[in-house]
Amino acid sequence: MPIRATATSNAHATGAALPGCSGTYIVLLEVSRPRRLRIGRLGTFELPPGLYAYVGSAFGAGGLAARVGRHLRIAAHRHWHVDYVRAAASPVAVFWYAGPAVLEHRWSAVLARLCGAPPPVPGFGASDCRCGAHLYRLPADHPHGRLAAALAGVAGSPAVQLTLVGGSASRHGTVTMQSANRPARSRTHPR
Ligand SMILES: [Zn+2]
Numbered sequence: 001m002p003i004r005a006t007a008t009s010n011a012h013a014t015g016a017a018l019p020g021c022s023g024t025y026i027v028l029l030e031v032s033r034p035r036r037l038r039i040g041r042l043g044t045f046e047l048p049p050g051l052y053a054y055v056g057s058a059f060g061a062g063g064l065a066a067r068v069g070r071h072l073r074i075a076a077h078r079h080w081h082v083d084y085v086r087a088a089a090s091p092v093a094v095f096w097y098a099g100p101a102v103l104e105h106r107w108s109a110v111l112a113r114l115c116g117a118p119p120p121v122p123g124f125g126a127s128d129c130r131c132g133a134h135l136y137r138l139p140a141d142h143p144h145g146r147l148a149a150a151l152a153g154v155a156g157s158p159a160v161q162l163t164l165v166g167g168s169a170s171r172h173g174t175v176t177m178q179s180a181n182r183p184a185r186s187r188t189h190p191r
Helices: 063-072 081-086 104-115 146-151
Strands: 003-007 023-029 034-040 043-047 050-058 090-098 135-137 158-163 171-179
Touching: 003 090, 023 081, 023 104, 034 081, 034 146, 034 171, 050 063, 063 090, 081 135, 090 146, 104 135, 104 146, 146 158, 146 171
Parallel strands: none
Antiparallel strands: 003 171, 023 050, 023 090, 034 043, 050 135, 090 158, 158 171
C-alpha cells in the first residue's frame, strides 16, 4: 500500500483541508477514560476508553470540509448522536473518500467485521438505515493502514485519504492510501 504525503497544514485540525465536495468519512475519536454518556434518545451508555470510529457521509452544502469540520469541533447544540461522544473524546484522524457514491453503510459493515464485537451503542447514527450502528470501538492498537486497506477494498472507493488531526500540528497531514487490490468496479447500487 503506497502512502504519499500530500499536504501539511493546521487546516487539517479544522477540516478545512478536506474538499468541499460530497463524500464518505470515518472520524476516529479517542476516549481517554471510562465515560458514562447520555446519547440523545438512545439512552445512557458506559463507554470504555479506546478508539471509536464514526462513519457518515456528506452530501450537503460545503461537502466533506463542512461536515467533518463540524465533527471536529464540540457542538454547541447537540444534534447528531456523535455530538454526545465528541464532547467526551478527542479527534485523532479522518478517513475519507471524495465522490458521489454512497459508501457509509458499506464502510459501516467493514468496521463491524474488523471490530468483531457488537457496536457499543446499538442504533447509534443509524436511525435511517439497516446498519446495527454507525459507531464502533476499534481493537487496541488497530493499525490505520489495515482499516484504510479494508475501506479501499470496497467497490467504488479505491483511493482512501487519511487526514491526521490529533496531537500537535506538526503531526497533521493527509496521505493517500491505495488498496493493494486491483481497482474496484463501480456499481450503481451501493447496497
Ligand atoms: Zn447505515
